[in-house]
Amino acid sequence: MKTAQTIDGVRKLLAEARQAGRSIGFVPTMGALHEGHWSLIDQARRECDDVVVSIFVNPLQFSPAEDFDRYPETLDADLAGCEERVADVVFCPSVREMYGEEAGLLTRVHVSRLADRLCGQSRQNHFDGVCTVVAKLFGIVGPNRAFFGEKDFQQLLIVRQMVADLSIPVEIVACPTCREADGLAISSRNRFLSPEQRKAATSFYESLSGAVESVRAGRRDAAQLTASIRHQIETSGVDRIDYVEIVDATNLEPLPEIDKPARICVAAHFGETRLIDNVAVDAP
Ligand code: PAF
Numbered sequence: 134m135k136t137a138q139t140i141d142g143v144r145k146l147l148a149e150a151r152q153a154g155r156s157i158g159f160v161p162t163m164g165a166l167h168e169g170h171w172s173l174i175d176q177a178r179r180e181c182d183d184v185v186v187s188i189f190v191n192p193l194q195f196s197p198a199e200d201f202d203r204y205p206e207t208l209d210a211d212l213a214g215c216e217e218r219v220a221d222v223v224f225c226p227s228v229r230e231m232y233g234e235e236a237g238l239l240t241r242v243h244v245s246r247l248a249d250r251l252c253g254q255s256r257q258n259h260f261d262g263v264c265t266v267v268a269k270l271f272g273i274v275g276p277n278r279a280f281f282g283e284k285d286f287q288q289l290l291i292v293r294q295m296v297a298d299l300s301i302p303v304e305i306v307a308c309p310t311c312r313e314a315d316g317l318a319i320s321s322r323n324r325f326l327s328p329e330q331r332k333a334a335t336s337f338y339e340s341l342s343g344a345v346e347s348v349r350a351g352r353r354d355a356a357q358l359t360a361s362i363r364h365q366i367e368t369s370g371v372d373r374i375d376y377v378e379i380v381d382a383t384n385l386e387p388l389p390e391i392d393k394p395a396r397i398c399v400a401a402h403f404g405e406t407r408l409i410d411n412v413a414v415d416a417p
Contacts (some may be wrong), residue, residue, distance in 0.1 A: 134216045134219075134220055135221065136222070136225060155182035155275065156277045158181030159185045159270070159276030160220075161270050162188055162189075164189075164207060165206065165207070169284065170186075183276055184219070185220070188208065188224075188225040191262060191266040192262075221309050240265065242261060248264070252400060260291050263288055263292075278304045280306045282310060283411070289305070312338065317335055318408075330368075335371040338410060340399075340405075344397055351417075355391065358379060375407065382413065
């Protein structure tokens with residue numbers, strides 16, 4: 134496995150693979166790698182000739198009030214894990230390498246409508262930061278396929294829209310959410326939960342699974358379903374619910390009734406830690 138800290142360096146490492154016509158699979162990450170990331174890397178390993186992982190905590194996607202400064206950094210363990218998973222190249226640039234001197238980057242990528250909903254309501258400019266760095270990483274790495282987890286379902290749809298709109302020649306591959314034994318979606322932020330918050334957070338998946346069962350049993354009304362999810366999360370000891378919404382799985386528009394493929398999406402704060410989750414539901 135090779136590592137590169139510079140844009141030129143990673144381009145040089147990948148030139149040979151590209152010339153030889155090998156397919157490049159790319160897993161962009163912010164480090165603090167866990168089972169969710171390993172499953173993306175494993176899928177890239179199975180489907181592509183060469184696997185590139187990027188590790189970059191992107192300041193552009195955090196607002197000043199958010200947890201950029203305490204975002205976990207575990208570079209040595211991340212590199213060891215990537216080696217074990219047989220990644221070919223790990224790109225871990227500095228902020229200066231990616232964005233130059235202060236105010237060096239004047240461009241932002243904004244995907245309207247999709248980025249303004251759900252998490253976009255409370256995390257202003259978050260998805261502009263994500264799209265800007267992902268577009269830049271795609272320009273640097275030039276992957277054939279890029280692997281994103283369905284846990285960040287809104288991010289997945291936005292990145293798909295961005296590559297379609299900007300004709301970026303990469304296939305976006307959606308990978309299933311990895312969960313703990315009790316159903317909690319695996320996230321780098323779970324490590325910040327106290328034992329009580331960790332217990333309360335299980336209400337997320339329990340309430341979503343309950344809703345999936347209700348839909349299977351024939352319940353369609355979004356207001357009733359979201360009310361019962363809210364009730365279950367609220368009684369678990371959550372600090373604040375950000376949203377519980379049922380949306381069209383293709384465009385994130387709210388659905389009053391589940392009459393087509395939909396996603397039930399939730400976000401809430403457990404202490405200082407904000408968690409998100411979602412599940413797929415469909416009309417019978
Ligand atoms: O999902 C993430 O970890 C980040 O948003 C991403 C895609 C690596 C961009 O910084």
